[in-house]
Amino acid sequence: MDLSYGAEYEAFRAEVRRFLKEHWTDSDAKIPPGPSGRRTPFGAVIRTDEAATRFRVKATEQGYLYRFVPKRYGGGEQPPDALKSLIISEEFRSADAPGEIVGQGPSMLVPTLVQHGTEAQKQQFIRDTLLGRIWWCQGYSEPGAGSDLASLRTRAVLDGDYWVVNGQKIWTSSADVSDWMFCLVRTEPDAPKHQGISYLLIDMTTPGIDVRPLRQMTGDVDFNEVFLDNVRVPVANIVGARGQGWKVSHSTLKHERQLIGASWMNRRILEGMTLLAQGINLRGRPAINDPVIRQRLVELEAKVLASEYHGYRLLTLDTRDQDPGLAGMVGKLYGTVLGYDLSKLAMDVCGDGSMLAPGDANAPAMGMFVTAYMWSLGNLIAGGAANIQRNIIAERGLGLPREASSKR
Numbered sequence: 545m546d547l548s549y550g551a552e553y554e555a556f557r558a559e560v561r562r563f564l565k566e567h568w569t570d571s572d573a574k575i576p577p578g579p580s581g582r583r584t585p586f587g588a589v590i591r592t593d594e595a596a597t598r599f600r601v602k603a604t605e606q607g608y609l610y611r612f613v614p615k616r617y618g619g620g621e622q623p624p625d626a627l628k629s630l631i632i633s634e635e636f637r638s639a640d641a642p643g644e645i646v647g648q649g650p651s652m653l654v655p656t657l658v659q660h661g662t663e664a665q666k667q668q669f670i671r672d673t674l675l676g677r678i679w680w681c682q683g684y685s686e687p688g689a690g691s692d693l694a695s696l697r698t699r700a701v702l703d704g705d706y707w708v709v710n711g712q713k714i715w716t717s718s719a720d721v722s723d724w725m726f727c728l729v730r731t732e733p734d735a736p737k738h739q740g741i742s743y744l745l746i747d748m749t750t751p752g753i754d755v756r757p758l759r760q761m762t763g764d765v766d767f768n769e770v771f772l773d774n775v776r777v778p779v780a781n782i783v784g785a786r787g788q789g790w791k792v793s794h795s796t797l798k799h800e801r802q803l804i805g806a807s808w809m810n811r812r813i814l815e816g817m818t819l820l821a822q823g824i825n826l827r828g829r830p831a832i833n834d835p836v837i838r839q840r841l842v843e844l845e846a847k848v849l850a851s852e853y854h855g856y857r858l859l860t861l862d863t864r865d866q867d868p869g870l871a872g873m874v875g876k877l878y879g880t881v882l883g884y885d886l887s888k889l890a891m892d893v894c895g896d897g898s899m900l901a902p903g904d905a906n907a908p909a910m911g912m913f914v915t916a917y918m919w920s921l922g923n924l925i926a927g928g929a930a931n932i933q934r935n936i937i938a939e940r941g942l943g944l945p946r947e948a949s950s951k952r
């Protein structure tokens with residue numbers, strides 16, 4: 545098997561390197577994220593300062609970022625090419641240059657708007673979202689509507705040129721720092737539950753919105769409750785047709801699962817953990833020399849590689865416009881279970897130190913693996929719990945009989 549990229553792609557890599565050398569200097573890379581940097585629900589800080597934004601605009605114009613988004617909406621607009629995308633992300637990462645902003649807006653809403661939005665919505669939102677000038681949260685889950693999302697009860701009633709929204713959302717990541725929310729509401733209360741839902745874009749400064757942060761066991765606030773009391777939303781802010789929000793929401797969910805199951809996050813944990821195992825002592829020797837730790841580490845490294853190659857396979861199918869079928873369903877489950885296994889091993893390598901809270905000066909790696917472990921538990925649930933993913937794979941992928949007790 546020849547896994548080299550070939551001459552054409554190595555020439556492309558050289559071109560990307562030249563671009564980075566010219567437009568992203570060492571001093572740009574050293575600027576701290578500062579107050580404009582935003583924390584994503586996945587724990588990373590994203591730079592949105594002037595130097596980072598200037599660079600992103602140039603890299604997008606060059607066709608290196610946001611390649612699936614048309615140029616007229618602020619994207620890079622390039623034909624899909626899995627290897628080029630891979631080279632770009634490898635080179636940007638090694639130069640520590642700002643890549644695409646990862647989050648609910650650019651990663652989930654933008655592809656949804658490209659597919660389902662009106663021309664006015666695309667013009668109003670896409671460019672500013674890609675550059676981190678508009679931050680979004682996702683108003684799907686409600687108390688009583690999580691796995692069974694179609695049971696949601698937040699109502700929207702038409703009043704002239706406005707939808708009037710009443711209800712409650714929960715687990716809304718980043719709602720406390722978001723400018724807008726893409727939100728599922730019930731507009732047809734008498735229709736079958738999947739057909740009565742619409743997809744609205746709601747300005748978070750609209751009167752009647754009350755955001756109440758939920759503090760987690762890590763001490764952080766990543767989720768919120770969002771109460772909506774007679775919130776007036778212009779009719780132009782509906783995405784897709786009235787009552788067709790379920791279909792639109794699935795476009796967003798597909799991208800959310802790809803985002804959560806992405807293999808690069810696991811690669812980062814693996815790399816960090818290998819360094820940790822080299823630097824920390826366990827039972828009187830460096831943890832990396834402990835045969836049990838080594839065995840577990842190598843097994844997990846093989847799984848990370850397998851998930852990366854699986855990602856390439858999906859990209860290849862995508863570029864050929866072929867349906868990945870069952871292969872496309874396993875990524876979120878496999879990636880999140882692997883994330884859990886990796887951070888669990890990191891906790892074992894930390895030994896007693898894993899009991900110290902993140903940020904404690906005595907905690908190994910300042911407790912970053914404890915945070916990764918906590919996140920890995922959340923990722924098993926976010927975007928569709930692991931049990932539900934298993935049901936989907938079994939029923940829709942493998943054609944097994946539906947669960948007798950299933951409410952769906």
Ligand SMILES: Cc1cc2nc3c(=O)[nH]c(=O)nc-3n(C[C@H](O)[C@H](O)[C@H](O)COP(=O)(O)OP(=O)(O)OC[C@H]3O[C@@H](n4cnc5c(N)ncnc54)[C@H](O)[C@@H]3O)c2cc1C
Pocket residue numbers: 585681682683684685686688689690691692714715716717718921922923925926927928929930931932935950951
């Ligand atoms: C880190 C994180 C970020 C999140 N961010 C957001 C966000 O930004 N916006 C948003 O809207 N929501 C968000 N959520 C909420 C998330 O979508 C829900 O938690 C998820 O859909 C599960 O719903 P639930 O919490 O109501 O659990 P439930 O649906 O009550 O499930 C509880 C347990 O029962 C199991 N279960 C339920 N039904 C079945 C079944 N039929 N068969 C087998 N097992 C079943 C589940 O697997 C789970 O283990 C986030 C959640 C997490 C953890």
